[in-house]
Amino acid sequence: MNGLRRALLAVFALGVLKPLAALAAWNKEAFDARSAADALKSLGAANATPSKDLHIEAPQIAENGAVVPVEIASAIPGTTAIIVLVDKNPFPLVGRFDFKEGALPFVKVNVKMGETSDVRVLAEAGGKHYVATKEIKVTIGGCGG
Amino acid sequence: MAAGPMKMRATLGAGYTEVRVLMSHPMETGQRKDAEGKLVPMHFIQNVVVKVNGKTVLDAQTSQGVSRNPVFSFRLKGGAKGDKIEVSWLDNQGETNSTEAAVA
Numbered sequence: 524m525n526g527l528r529r530a531l532l533a534v535f536a537l538g539v540l541k542p543l544a545a546l547a548a549w550n551k552e553a554f555d556a557r558s559a560a561d562a563l564k565s566l567g568a569a570n571a572t573p574s575k576d577l578h579i580e581a582p583q584i585a586e587n588g589a590v591v592p593v594e595i596a597s598a599i600p601g602t603t604a605i606i607v608l609v610d611k612n613p614f615p616l617v618g619r620f621d622f623k624e625g626a627l628p629f630v631k632v633n634v635k636m637g638e639t640s641d642v643r644v645l646a647e648a649g650g651k652h653y654v655a656t657k658e659i660k661v662t663i664g665g666c667g668g
Numbered sequence: 669m670a671a672g673p674m675k676m677r678a679t680l681g682a683g684y685t686e687v688r689v690l691m692s693h694p695m696e697t698g699q700r701k702d703a704e705g706k707l708v709p710m711h712f713i714q715n716v717v718v719k720v721n722g723k724t725v726l727d728a729q730t731s732q733g734v735s736r737n738p739v740f741s742f743r744l745k746g747g748a749k750g751d752k753i754e755v756s757w758l759d760n761q762g763e764t765n766s767t768e769a770a771v772a
Binding site for chain 1: 684695697699714715718720723724726727728729730731732733734735736738739740741742743744745
């Protein structure tokens with residue numbers, strides 16, 4: 524009975540774990556960080572250089588903090604990753620996008636914002652990090668922020 | 669709410685292919701309470717992978733900070749009509765889904 528159970532478990536584990544292993548590990552430490560600075564430290568991106576070649580397209584005022592569209596494009600040569608954070612969210616790190624050969628360093632994503640905050644975007648290129656920020660005001664209940 | 673279907677569109681732009689994908693997913697933060705005042709457990713997409721003709725071109729890690737029913741736009745270099753785009757996701761509860769579309 525036990526042997527059968529073990530065999531079934533092994534089959535299950537193979538089927539489930541294999542596709543997971545193919546994915547990049549989810550950086551739990553960075554995603555669990557409570558401040559943007561801690562998240563960036565976990566990502567090894569604490570010392571980023573401000574850059575004008577990292578473009579953030581987003582509304583200045585968001586009426587609904589639950590869905591804030593943010594479009595990011597990097598004109599920094601050799602950009603291999605874009606990292607998105609909302610500074611004042613309880614867990615600031617929103618995501619990390621790794622671009623392989625064949626993808627352009629561009630992403631558009633809807634983010635949640637608990638309150639007015641800087642949206643902080645980083646690009647990784649040639650082992651260096653570049654940063655740009657944009658403040659987005661969140662109005663709650665339509666009464667102004 | 670369980671995760672639902674996905675929708676995707678891939679269109680040729682000027683020198684690139686624009687991929688727009690919608691994922692039906694609650695993206696629970698673990699901080700929201702239900703009608704009975706109990707916390708709704710965290711449930712959100714953690715990994716998104718984009719493949720073109722079977723080759724991975726984009727690999728993302730995401731958090732509960734992404735809006736409910738996430739919509740992503742990506743841009744791929746070049747591309748041709750009929751290229752097969754595949755997008756898949758995996759969430760923190762082990763659920764997964766994927767969809768395919770040909771570039772139009």
